[in-house]
Amino acid sequence: MTVLNAAGLGKRYRRNWALRDCSLSVPAGRVVALVGPNGAGKTTLLHLAVGLLSPTTGSVDVFGGPVPDSLDRVAFLAQDKPLYDGFTVADMLRFGRRMNPRWDDELATRRLADLGIPLGRKVGKLSGGQQAQVALTLVLAKRPDLLLLDEPLANLDPLARHEVMRGLMAAVAETGMTVMLSSHVVSDLENTCDWLVVLNSGRVQVSGDIEELxxxxxxxxxPAGLADGVAARLTTVDDSRSERQATLLVREASPTLDPRWSVRGVGLEELVLAYLRQPESATVPRPVLASA
Structure with missing residues (x-):
């Protein structure tokens, strides 16, 4: 089943395109890393997917229909983690309960108790990590089938980042919901995500299963002297050369080469950085067919 589908999606602000010709499909049950540099269009894509923006071109569907028809099944957490500093944590839970018909109060109170976050404490008195956990609790208690997170780890220290991601992965394992989280820090996502979308200059460069990619x-x-011939017969994503040595990242599972060449696999960060260095390189996004 396809949870989110974009076709020719674009958003323009006056003369500048924040997102352009974006086509991708996100299958159900995946944890999607939405990666790209600042200004790549990640936030714009997420805002279009939850109806905070309207497309200039193309379309985006959620659960097979228009975005407004599925908003009760979708939760979104913005980068600034909007909370009311003057509210207590209990006040925030009451606010969430009144705004969300699928609200799970037991999940919210249990999660905060496990984290040791007192319900009577004012939000503005919490640490940055605790505020992030309260915000994450609010979106999880909505019981969404699709959760969209915009830079959820921004401005957190390493321990808080780890704790937030651990809590998120526990919720995914429990519910099977689909998650898309944006970041420009690949290391935050490397051990948690299984689907990759790379945005660069407002366009999709890569979309697919991480293991397959x-x-x-x-x-x-x-040897640098042999690099032209090798690069010409393979699909070369990135080409880096010194006077004597060449390093090529190629889209090829098992290339047959002169024994003077060494071949190894790539890591996720290496793959992402190679594509970002070469905006003209791209994999072709494959549509994900809905199962019966």
Whole structure:
């Protein structure tokens, strides 16, 4: 089943395109890493997916229909984690209960108790990590089938980042919901996400299963004098050369090469950075077919 589908999606502000020709499909049950540099269009894509913006071109569907028809099944957490500093944590839970018909009060109170966050404490007196956990609790208690998170780890210290991601993955394991979280820090997502979308300059460069993407790319190292011939017969994503040595990242699972070349697999961060360095390189997004 496809949870989110965009076709030719674009958003323009006056003369500038924040997102352009965006086509991708997100299958159900995946944890999606939405990666790209600042200004790549990540926030714009998420805002379009929850109806905070209207497309200039193209369309975006959620659960097979228009975005407004599925908002009760979707939760969104913005980068600034909007909370009311003057509210107590209990006040925030009451606010969430009144605004969300699918609200799970037991989940919210149990989660905050497990985290040791007192309900009587004012939000403005909490640490940054605790505020992030309260915000995450509010969106999880909505019991969404699709959760969209915009830079959820921004401005958190390493321990808080780890704790937030651990709590999120526990919720995913419990509910099976689909999650898309944006970041420009690949290391935050490397051990948690299983689907990758790379945005660069407002366009989709890569979209697909992470294991398949890694299996389909190789890093080649060999003599610079032989690099032109190798690069010409393989699909080369990134080409870095010194006077004597060349390093090529290619879209090829098992290239057959001169023994003077070494071949190894790539990591997620290497793959993402290679594509971001070469905006003209792209994998072709494959549509994900809905199962019966």
């Amino acid at each position: 890694l299996a389909g790319h190789r890093l080649l190292t060999g």
